[in-house]
Amino acid sequence: MDLTTIKKQIEMGMIRTTERFQRDMMLMFTNALMYNNSDQDIYQMAMEMYKDVMVHIEVHKLVHISHLLLRLSCMCSMPAAQEVEVRKSHDGQRSRG
Numbered sequence: 001m002d003l004t005t006i007k008k009q010i011e012m013g014m015i016r017t018t019e020r021f022q023r024d025m026m027l028m029f030t031n032a033l034m035y036n037n038s039d040q041d042i043y044q045m046a047m048e049m050y051k052d053v054m055v056h057i058e059v060h061k062l063v064h065i066s067h068l069l070l071r072l073s074c075m076c077s078m079p080a081a082q083e084v085e086v087r088k089s090h091d092g093q094r095s096r097g
Contacts, residue, residue, distance in 0.1 A: 001028040018064070022057050029053075 006024050009015045015024065032046035 001031060003028070018057060018060055025053050
């Protein structure tokens with residue numbers, strides 16, 4: 001696994017979730033760490049990139065979760081009839097997008 005392969009898979013729609021992206025990135029880092037000695041540049045770069053990528057993935061997950069929680073809190077505070085209208089509107093947007 002390498003960055004070019006991951007990029008192509010994203011462009012082709014094969015990687016569609018954060019979890020799949022994270023899994024492929026971890027495979028790439030694991031390979032770099034496993035097949036190179038700790039005193040080699042590639043090993044050090046892989047460790048540095050791993051740390052950076054994990055920070056970005058965790059931030060992405062937190063933002064996604066906070067958006068879901070915000071939507072849920074809005075739905076919980078509105079009357080049931082209004083909630084049905086919001087769901088219909090959201091479902092219509094999802095089917096078009």
